Amino acid sequence: xxxKEAKQLEKNLRLNFNQPELLVTALTHRxxxxxxxxxxxxxxxxxxxxxxxxxxxxxxxDASEGVLSRLRASLVNQDxxxxxxxxxxxxxxxxxxxGELKSGGFRRDSILSDAxxxxxxxxxxxQGIEACQTWILNLFAEKLTELTADNWKKDPKTQLQELMQxxxxxxxxxxxxxxxxxxxxxxxxxxxxxRLIDEICTGTGASRKKAExxxxxxxxxxxxREKI
Amino acid sequence: xxxKEAKQLEKNLRLNFNQPELLVTALTHRxxxxxxxxxxxxxxxxxxxxxxxxxxxxxxxDASEGVLSRLRASLVNQDxxxxxxxxxxxxxxxxxxxGELKSGGFRRDSILSDAxxxxxxxxxxxQGIEACQTWILNLFAEKLTELTADNWKKDPKTQLQELMQxxxxxxxxxxxxxxxxxxxxxxxxxxxxxRLIDEICTGTGASRKKAExxxxxxxxxxxxREKI
Numbered sequence: 519x520x521x522k523e524a525k526q527l528e529k530n531l532r533l534n535f536n537q538p539e540l541l542v543t544a545l546t547h548r549x550x551x552x553x554x555x556x557x558x559x560x561x562x563x564x565x566x567x568x569x570x571x572x573x574x575x576x577x578x579x580d581a582s583e584g585v586l587s588r589l590r591a592s593l594v595n596q597d598x599x600x601x602x603x604x605x606x607x608x609x610x611x612x613x614x615x616x617g618e619l620k621s622g623g624f625r626r627d628s629i630l631s632d633a634x635x636x637x638x639x640x641x642x643x644x645q646g647i648e649a650c651q652t653w654i655l656n657l658f659a660e661k662l663t664e665l666t667a668d669n670w671k672k673d674p675k676t677q678l679q680e681l682m683q684x685x686x687x688x689x690x691x692x693x694x695x696x697x698x699x700x701x702x703x704x705x706x707x708x709x710x711x712x713r714l715i716d717e718i719c720t721g722t723g724a725s726r727k728k729a730e731x732x733x734x735x736x737x738x739x740x741x742x743r744e745k746i
Numbered sequence: 747x748x749x750k751e752a753k754q755l756e757k758n759l760r761l762n763f764n765q766p767e768l769l770v771t772a773l774t775h776r777x778x779x780x781x782x783x784x785x786x787x788x789x790x791x792x793x794x795x796x797x798x799x800x801x802x803x804x805x806x807x808d809a810s811e812g813v814l815s816r817l818r819a820s821l822v823n824q825d826x827x828x829x830x831x832x833x834x835x836x837x838x839x840x841x842x843x844x845g846e847l848k849s850g851g852f853r854r855d856s857i858l859s860d861a862x863x864x865x866x867x868x869x870x871x872x873q874g875i876e877a878c879q880t881w882i883l884n885l886f887a888e889k890l891t892e893l894t895a896d897n898w899k900k901d902p903k904t905q906l907q908e909l910m911q912x913x914x915x916x917x918x919x920x921x922x923x924x925x926x927x928x929x930x931x932x933x934x935x936x937x938x939x940x941r942l943i944d945e946i947c948t949g950t951g952a953s954r955k956k957a958e959x960x961x962x963x964x965x966x967x968x969x970x971r972e973k974i
Contacts, residue, residue: 549952556811557803564792564799571792572870575785583784617931617952642800647875703845724777724845
């Protein structure tokens with residue numbers, strides 16, 4: 519692996535490691551024992567989050583924090599990372615224990631996605647943050663081009679309502695919990711409840727409508743996080 | 747604010763902005779309307795996650811990914827960020843809408859913690875990632891010195907058990923869900939359930955014991971995330 523195969527994977531990934539042993543560690547699943555890719559994955563995950571956040575902040579100067587969060591979650595998730603890993607045939611180079619090998623671990627989304635994050639961590643250790651930025655933005659170039667804030671610009675209540683309709687379930691329910699402050703400076707607290715999840719989300723705002731939007735936004739983020 | 751007061755806060759924070767208007771935005775709560783600190787907070791949150799991850803990765807070369815995650819969660823959370831914001835009197839400089847002002851928003855943990863993250867985002871926009879790294883590590887210097895991996899080295903099952911005992915509730919229950927693979931390469935799946943939360947966590951491993959540790963680790967992370 520260290521020699522010919524590592525070189526091939528580096529070529530696939532357009533990388534050139536000074537310390538190729540870092541790449542080997544990044545490809546090593548925990549089923550192989552102690553010297554595995556979990557620590558590098560921890561590091562890579564945080565780098566990926568930062569690089570994509572920075573890119574979205576720059577690319578969408580008018581997008582709210584809620585839109586930026588949703589855009590990032592749409593780019594950086596297990597599905598999308600596993601897809602990128604497959605595109606670059608990372609599965610062929612994974613170093614798996616015999617159990618994982620037999621059960622097809624090299625095809626599993628979670629293992630592929632973790633390995634990709636670990637490769638980012640390894641690249642950071644090898645070449646620093648700027649090399650990571652360049653490589654990550656290149657890796658995501660196609661996805662970033664397709665991305666427009668338009669998809670995310672519909673207000674959260676409309677988005678949530680459309681989601682419920684597409685799933686064929688009852689519309690979300692909003693309920694006023696508290697209302698405080700003087701007439702010209704009121705604060706509303708509203709809960710949002712849907713049939714898709716047991717949790718209740720709460721939003722606050724200077725008007726009932728704003729509080730509802732905020733509650734709907736929380737609910738969208740929750741559903742996205744829970745992959746519902 | 748832009749002139750004398752901003753200078754004083756910069757002094758408190760040992761910062762020197764080229765574009766002081768970024769600092770003003772970082773202090774502006776959404777209750778003030780459109781040009782608020784939420785986008786900078788989104789950016790700052792991701793930078794903080796990366797800088798602390800990198801530091802912990804370096805400082806604790808023997809810590810597992812689970813330990814690193816717990817160490818980071820213990821450093822970067824709303825309580826700890828609000829505490830740091832208070833230490834530097836950030837509350838005195840917040841720019842809040844009249845409703846938030848009257849209800850004491852400058853004392854609220856969430857508002858203080860968000861403002862601190864936004865200041866990190868503003869510093870990044872003003873001076874780049876290296877300045878952020880230096881400032882963040884200085885900000886967390888005391889907390890980092892106090893931190894030892896020892897507190898986190900107890901295995902997850904022991905930690906979880908001690909947590910249950912300290913809360914005076916029944917011990918966690920572990921249950922075998924599936925067992926697969928050949929005798930020399932088996933994989934176990936175990937669930938962990940506690941009285942503190944309704945959710946069930948699942949762990950897998952090459953032995954029953956390893957799967958239980960993994961399930962306990964998931965449960966610890968969940969309880970930490972949910973602040974239970």
